[in-house]
Amino acid sequence: MTPNLTYVIVIGVLVAAGVTLLLERSLTRVLMGVILLGNGANLLLLTGGQAGGPPIVGTTPQEEMSDPLPQAMILTAIVITLGMTAFLLALAYRSWHLNGHDEVQDDVEDRRIMDLAERDEGPGDADAGSGDDDDDDDPTGGNRPVATTADAGRTG
Amino acid sequence: MTYLVPLPVVMPLLGAALTLLLLGRPRAQRWVSLTVLTATVAVAATLLVRSSMDGPLVVEVGGWVAPLGIVLVADQLAALMLVVSASVTLCVLVYSIGQGMADGSEETPLSVYHPTYLVLTAGVCNAFLSGDLFNLYVGFEILLVASYVLLTLGSTETRIRAGTTYVVVSLLSSVIFLIAIGLVYASTGTLNLAQLVDRLDALPDDLRLLLQGMLLLAFGIKAAVFPLSAWLPDSYPTAPAPVTAVFAGLLTKVGVYAIIRTETLLFPGGRTATLLLVTAVLTMVVGILGAVAQSDIKRLLSFTLISHIGYMLFGVGLTSSLGLSAAIFYVVHHITIQTTLFLAAGLVERRGGSTAMDRLGGLARLSPLLAVLFFVPALNLAGIPPFSGFLGKLGLVQAGIDDGGPLAWILVVGGLLTSLLTLYAVARVWNLAFWRAPHPDMPAGDDAEQAARTDGAVEPDEGTAGQSGAVLPKLMIAPTIALVAFGLALTVVAGPLFELSTDAADDLLRRTPYVDAVFPGGAP
Amino acid sequence: MLALVAVHALTAVIAPALVRLWGRNALYLVALVPGATLVWALTHTAGVRSGDPVVETVPWVPQLGLELALRMGTLSWLMVVLVGGVGALVLAYSARYFRNDDPGLGRFAAVFVAFAGAMLGLAVSDDLLLLYVFWELTTVFSYLLIGSDPAKRASRRAAMQALLVTTLGGLAMLAGFVMLGQHAGTYRWSEIAGNLPGGGYLTVAALLILLGALSKSAIFPFSFWLPGAMAAPTPVSAYLHAAAMVKAGVFLVALLGPALAAAAPWRPVLLATGLLTMFLGGWAALRQVDLKLLLAYGTVSQLGLLMVILGAGTRDTALAGAAMVLAHALFKATLFLTVGVIDHTAGTRDLRELSGLGRRAPALAVVAGLAAASMAGLPPMAGFVAKEAAVEALLHGGVVDLVVLAGVLLGSVLTVAYTLRFLWGAFADKPGIEATEAKPLSWPFLAPTAVLALAGVAVGLLAPAVDRLLTPYADLYPSAEPGYHLALWHGLTPALGLSALAVAGGLGLFHLLRRETVRASLRLPFDGAAGYQKLIAGVDRLAVELTGATQRGSLPFYLGVILVVLVLLPGGALLAGAPWSGGFHLWDTPLQAVAGAVVVVAAVMAACALRRLTAMILVGVAGYGIALMFILHGAPDLALTQFLVETVTIVMFVLVLRRLPVKFSERPIRASRRGRVAIGVAVGAVTAGMAYVAAGARVAEPVSVGFPDEAVSYGGGKNVVNVTLVDIRAWDTMGEIAVLVVAATGVASLIFRRARDLDRRGDIPGGGRTETARPRWLTTGATARAQSVILQVVTRLLFHAIVLFSIYLLFSGHNAPGGGFAAGLVAGLALAVRYLAGGRTELNGAAPVDAGVVLGAGLFVAVGTGVAAMLLGGEFLQSALLDFHLPVLGHIHFVTSVFFDVGVYLIVVGLVLDILRSLGAEMDRQQETEGGAEVREKELV
Structure with a gap:
């Protein structure tokens, strides 16, 4: 089997365009990227089987038939992509409904930690970490005097 | 016996169909789900017993002889995975039912929840059983699409945002997997794993490396291997507690399973062993440092999840029998423990009103039972002996030291450090959320004073359970207790379990048991 | 032995219920469990003495060499007696120390007895892995006990500190164990001892194991966690941080010493760190005003001494070491319990506030005095016997031993000085300080303390008997000449003279340091705690920096990382050496090129489109183009489905897009366009390259050649x-x-x-x-x-x-x-x-x-x-x-x-x-x- 150069080129372009769209913020574009990528992958599956006549017994002689197995796989993949498309569209709509746009937002919690990193701070409430010893906790919590253990830490 | 093999997939799917037909009748749905999953556990257990006794069980679906049709193979590894995952899903189901009922909202998307949850189970089981590369892809798709739906349940703003990240990353991984399949088929002309053994061996080394790389990439994303892991902590923690729990326990492990399966069966000889080991140590260390940086319990647990995937890769990368069997043992342990911890985190959220550590406190006194339910699996996760986490880690350290190479030593050190940092991370949770004086914002709860009066009881007897029952529904506590007990049982039966995982590892490394089972008359 | 451990565990489970039933008196019941351990060990005394260890084995995880292999030889016997005896007494003491309404009492009882069980298991483990199991369990229980008063930040922090430091050492030790075990093919110490590796391998293993022992026993540079652990209630300090847990490291050194002393780093490391710890601890003890902390630093110092004696690695030092372990457990537990009593009766344990307590509580003073005498090494106490043995053993050694001896004597001077400081601080009448009010003492409260103190006296008086019990351990070391024997009186030996000298020196030092000015000038050059804080803060910072760098929270970033990996790894493999087939064909039919061109143009334009509808239509065109390619390939089913799917997709898009804005937002489009396009092109090129290579590599016949026949005959x-x-x-x-x-x-x-x-x-x-x-x-x-x-x-x-x-x-x-x-x-x-x-x-x-x-x-x-x-x-x-x-x-x-x-x-x-x-x-x-x-x-x- 030799590669079909047309397929190879189309695959490359579909994937390139798909990836470019995938890296966007707008969910609609991302979805379009997914569709293009899916098409590229399907075409790639197709290159795994030889071309020929429709694989229908009686219509095409067996040796001239195109390979049916990749076709079955592609069919499955196409339909799965359809389901995904529907789901992503619903997601895009819901996102728009909630936020007024369909752009993918950055994670808030990650942003918080990146800010900490920029300010050169630790995770903050680390009980074992640095920081002063002032007992910010409920002072009524203790019921037995534990003398000067804080002192102990310093004199080591 | 082979008629049992498809059932772990078929039964949940039938159950999903039934629950869809029973839309709007939550009670009937619940019974269908419970019945189906209980039956799945039973079938899986039978499969495990039979496959240990008679070797891998193979079914040619539809009667189509391999390699024409699709084969399902229940070898020891697959059966073991089935048993653990089915048990865990069952426990989580009960928990989620408890949560739903307690919320008094029969109308929370429970009618969507049951069919989706069952399909998720079917997908996981399918992935474990599949003996066909494309069918493995389908299995992944099933569980992924179900996970998309579960993650976005309720469609709140955070879940939509987190869901988007998760869905898009997963879609990319699916495309990569599909491309990999296309490449494999193009170069070998088959999809049957057992047949691929020979055909891949016949390919030029570099092409095989290429195929291996693509598959590793696809599975690596699903398994959350650094640097492909960053999506996980952003998405998992936002889901409802039981959903996060089942995701954390199972979904990444399906990726790990796929890595184990393909690395041992299709690409033996360890050409990517170095790569695996390097990513393993990075995953461990970067992951656990991520956990240290967090201030929210669920997020922290998500990072430990990533980190401990590194342990499993460590075992796979060593390519020795001991390493592999320890990795398998670790997978079983980690499925159980990580799920348990997320369930416990769900209980914390319910009791304390949050999982942010700076808004929690005093839980050890407020709810001693909850304290035990968190503390024991947390120590287990940190690899404190005698728990199963320690045993798995011990096996890995032994295998690493046996290996003796410089990289293996780096991994041993990295693994032990990770274990220490895990302890640091969970101990911080304990210090802040459980020990510190209660946060003023926390819901007081009627049991607070009672609990304080009767002091910190350690044993989970009905006295304390009834007491916290005012806040924590029994149906949520019971499955958590069951999973904690299951985790402890792993320690007790560690001997037989390690024997099983060693057998499974040896079979994997020999490759012939799998191939012979699929092609009794020799590979075509 | 397993049964005993199990009883401990079981008691731990029911202890809270017992406490709920009977209040603090339940502790007496719980005390029976370690008490039973003591009795059990004593019944086996004869057998152990005659060199006949008690052995018990149950398989657990044979694949890992992990079995419940227990073995009680002489050394283990000694530990079991201490763990059981001191444990029972401390529990009995706790029954009066705590109040009935103490909220954490049930938990305390449970964790305490669980700890006793773990300690028992540790003492009798023959399998090194099992030893590690119990080792870590003691760490965890200690964490829980230190945090007995968790609302205090200092208390939580101390607990965490002890947990992390000892676990760090423990993990290193585990690695050392595994090295030895994997080499020997077994993890039973009784078998490994005769099958040790050599050279650098052994050196590394020994160092790792030492790391564990040193951290557990609070030896420099890990000493700092122990004073911090004094946040725990006093009974816990008496048991865990004086008599039992901190002895685990010492015990390990004693256990492995007979075989591992041959390893290169063993003696130098133990002698150096031990001496250093002894000085630093003793020095620090002299500065304390809190009696409990004074004792804590004293403990650190004495642990250093123990390491030195046991690390010296000869038969006679081993004997002295074993005796000292016994003596130290007895007097140090007594003194801690005394502090607890003082705390309760006087309401403080600050020696600046205490005055005249000796006259108000004479019984307590006598008990404390007995223990203090033992600590200072005065006859006829156990401490004296042990120290004499040590001095004597070192006196007959080489140059190194003499240097060590000098160090030990100097340490003794410090010990005597802080012992005096303790007694003075607790009981003396101090001018200018109001006499302390003291509540009357109840006998049940004082009794356990007194029993411990008297045991110290008894051991001293019965030195020959103790000698007979401990020599089987010492004889594990090879020795040519007939060894030393423990006794109260050896005559007027040089050793006795040196002891006397040390006592005199201590007295002098104490008087010197009573002046406040001098004491203030004693500053320690080292601060382990600060190092720990720095390390933890460093880890926290590293965690934040690393996470901030890798966890960007941005979906495009995550996708980009994945795609870059794709370009680098499979792409790299592609360039490195994938077989590029020479042959290819342009198309099966030229029409494919036409359809392909349509798809290419539509896809590229779709990527550039700014309006949603335009983009959607272009994507649709690409899809229809693909359908055309399917037809040309000979796949009508595919083409039909693709056509229909594309149409349904368009319908869906229309339904949703009518709600969304017409144009895509501008913001992110321009900023990083080049980067995105570059990644896209690279991924596209790699994918195309892979498709080319894979399609050209096929030699085998596809499985689907059998499909047509079977489809008709079998599929119908x-x-x-x-x-x-x-x-x-x-x-x-x-x-x-x-x-x-x-x-x-x-x-x-x-x-x-x-x-x-x-x-x-x-x-x-x-x-x-x-x-x-x-x-x-x-x-x-x-x-x-x-x-x-x-x-x-x-x-x-x-x-x-x-x-x-x-x-x-x-x-x-x-x-x-x-x-x-x-x-x-x-x-x-x-x-x-x-x-x-x-x-x-x-x-x-x-x-x-x-x-x-x-x-x-x-x-x-x-x-x-x-x-x-x-x-x-x-x-x-x-x-x-x-x-x-x-x-x-x-x-x-x-x-x-x-x-x-x-x-x-x-x-x-x-x-x-x-x-x-x-x-x-x-x-x-x-x-x-x-x-x-x-x-x-x-x-x-």
Whole structure:
């Protein structure tokens, strides 16, 4: 089997365009990227089987038939992509409904930690970490005097 | 016996169909789900017993002889995975039912929840059983699409945002997997794993490396291997507690399973062993440092999840029998423990009103039972002996030291450090959320004073359970207790379990048991 | 022995209940458990003394060399006696130390007895891994006990500090154990000892193990955690941090010493760190004003001494070390308990506030005095006997030993000085300080302390007996000459003289340091705690920096990372050496190039489009182009399905895009365009390259060559692709329809956010409400053509024809292009047309069922077909060919897989119906109920 150069080129372009769209913020574009990528992958599956006549017994002689197995796989993949498309569209709509746009937002919690990193701070409430010893906790919590253990830490 | 093999997939799917037909009748749905999953556990257990006794069980679906049709193979590894995952899903189901009922909202998307949850189970089981590369892809798709739906349940703003990240990353991984399949088929002309053994061996080394790389990439994303892991902590923690729990326990492990399966069966000889080991140590260390940086319990647990995937890769990368069997043992342990911890985190959220550590406190006194339910699996996760986490880690350290190479030593050190940092991370949770004086914002709860009066009881007897029952529904506590007990049982039966995982590892490394089972008359 | 450990565990479980029942008196009951341990050990004394260890083995995880192998030799016996005896006494003491209403009492009892069990297990483990298990358990229990008062930040912090430091050492030790075990092929110490590796391997292993021992026993540079651990209640300090847990490291050194002393680093490390710790600890003890901390630093100092003696590694030092372990446990536990009593009676343990307590509580003073005498090494106490033995043993050694001896004597001077400081601080009358008020002492409270103190005296007086008990351990060291024997009186030896000198020196030092000015000038050069804090802060900072750098929270970033990995790894493999086949063909037919060009142009333009609708149309064009390529490839089924799917996709897009803004937002498009395009091109190139290489590499015949024959004979159909879908690979298809079902459910769950709405989505009466809402809906304009009555009529007419056609496609699919998917999509399109023409009412009229039910039914039919085959004795999803005659229709050739295809059909219809209901009808309804104004407002934002 030799590669079909047309397929190879189309695959490359579909994937390139798909990836470019995938890296966007707008969910609609991302979805379009997914569709293009899916098409590229399907075409790639197709290159795994030889071309020929429709694989229908009686219509095409067996040796001239195109390979049916990749076709079955592609069919499955196409339909799965359809389901995904529907789901992503619903997601895009819901996102728009909630936020007024369909752009993918950055994670808030990650942003918080990146800010900490920029300010050169630790995770903050680390009980074992640095920081002063002032007992910010409920002072009524203790019921037995534990003398000067804080002192102990310093004199080591 | 082979008629049992498809059932772990078929039964949940039938159950999903039934629950869809029973839309709007939550009670009937619940019974269908419970019945189906209980039956799945039973079938899986039978499969495990039979496959240990008679070797891998193979079914040619539809009667189509391999390699024409699709084969399902229940070898020891697959059966073991089935048993653990089915048990865990069952426990989580009960928990989620408890949560739903307690919320008094029969109308929370429970009618969507049951069919989706069952399909998720079917997908996981399918992935474990599949003996066909494309069918493995389908299995992944099933569980992924179900996970998309579960993650976005309720469609709140955070879940939509987190869901988007998760869905898009997963879609990319699916495309990569599909491309990999296309490449494999193009170069070998088959999809049957057992047949691929020979055909891949016949390919030029570099092409095989290429195929291996693509598959590793696809599975690596699903398994959350650094640097492909960053999506996980952003998405998992936002889901409802039981959903996060089942995701954390199972979904990444399906990726790990796929890595184990393909690395041992299709690409033996360890050409990517170095790569695996390097990513393993990075995953461990970067992951656990991520956990240290967090201030929210669920997020922290998500990072430990990533980190401990590194342990499993460590075992796979060593390519020795001991390493592999320890990795398998670790997978079983980690499925159980990580799920348990997320369930416990769900209980914390319910009791304390949050999982942010700076808004929690005093839980050890407020709810001693909850304290035990968190503390024991947390120590287990940190690899404190005698728990199963320690045993798995011990096996890995032994295998690493046996290996003796410089990289293996780096991994041993990295693994032990990770274990220490895990302890640091969970101990911080304990210090802040459980020990510190209660946060003023926390819901007081009627049991607070009672609990304080009767002091910190350690044993989970009905006295304390009834007491916290005012806040924590029994149906949520019971499955958590069951999973904690299951985790402890792993320690007790560690001997037989390690024997099983060693057998499974040896079979994997020999490759012939799998191939012979699929092609009794020799590979075509 | 296992049974004893189990009893401890069990008691731990029920202890809280006992405490709830009987209050603090329950501790007496709990004390019986370690007491039983003591009795059990004593009953085995004779056997152990005659060199006949008690052995017990139960398998656990043989693959890891981990077994419950227990072995009680002399050294273990000594530890068991201490653990049991001191444990029982401290528990008895605790029964009066705590108040009945102490909230943490139940937990204390449980964790304490659990700790005693772990310590017992540690002492008798023969399997090194098992030893590690108990080792870590003591760490964890100690963590819980230090945090007894968790509302205090200092207390929590101290607990964490002890946990991390000792676990760090423990993990290193584990690695050392594994090195030894993997080399010897066993983990039983009794077997490893005779099969040690050599050279650098042993050195590394020994160092790692030492790390564990030093951290556990608070030896420099790990000393700092122990004073911090004094946050624990005093009974805990007395037991864990004086008598038992901190002895674990010492015990380990003593246990492994006979064999590992041969390792290069063993002696130097132990001697150096031990001496250093002894000085630093003693020095620090002299500065303390809190009696408990004074004792804590004293303990640190004495642990250093123990390490030195046991690390010296000769028979006589070993004997001295064992005796000292015993002596130290007795006097140090006594002194801690004394501090607890003082704390209770006087309400403080600050020596600046205490005065005249000796006269008010003379009994207590006597008890403390006995223990203090032992600590200072005065005859006839146990401490004296042990120290004499040590001095004597070192005196006869080489140069190193003499240096060490000098160090030990210096340490003794410090010890005597801080002992005096303790006694003075606790009991003396101090001028200028008001005499301390003291509550009367109850005997039950004092008794356990007194018993411990008297035991110290007894050991001293019975030195020869103790000697006989301990020599079997010492004899594990090879020794040429007849060894030393413990005794109270050896005559006027040099050792005695040196001891006396040390005592005198101590007295002098104490008097020197009573002056406040001198004491203040004693500053320690080292601060281990600060190092720990720095390290932890460093880890925290590193964690934040690393996480901030890798966890960017941005989806494009994550995708970019994945894609870059794809370009680097498989792409790298591609460039490095993948076999580029020489041969290729441009196309199968030139038309492919034409279709390909269409796809390429459409895809590139779609990537650049700024308007949603344009982009969507271009993507659609690319899709149709692909369908064309499918036809040219010889895949009509694919082409048909692709065509239909593309159309349904466009319908869906239109439904959703009518709500979204016309243009994509500008913000992120420009900023990083080049980067994105670069990644896109690279990934595209790599993928194309891989496709080229893979397709050129095929040599084997594909499995599908057998499909056509089998499809006809076994699958009963001529359309090979369809037979593949519904029969050969029906299992895939089953999974695929499960995906569809869930996707449909997911769409509904996203759009209908509440289940109540979801359940109603099939209701035809829903149309009733549309009537009132219709005018507003029409004003949206986009679907104004719905007004067209003619269109509605036409579509109604067409509808049935299309549905019929779809059913034809369904059944003919087995032999000609078509099948369940295509047929279902056609039927779905028919529904779409009805909806587009007439809105919700029309849709409900056309399909008056709940989409969920259609989906469920379809899944049920498809999976049920498979199950039925199984019930009839075939494999799951096995099909059967049925040929029979019907009166009117004539010969019927029927394949059961058609049922499966019917299931597929239903699911696809259900999916489209669901999409129309959610993305179409429900979105309309939400629009209406929310009112246009609000939506417009959002659009402006």
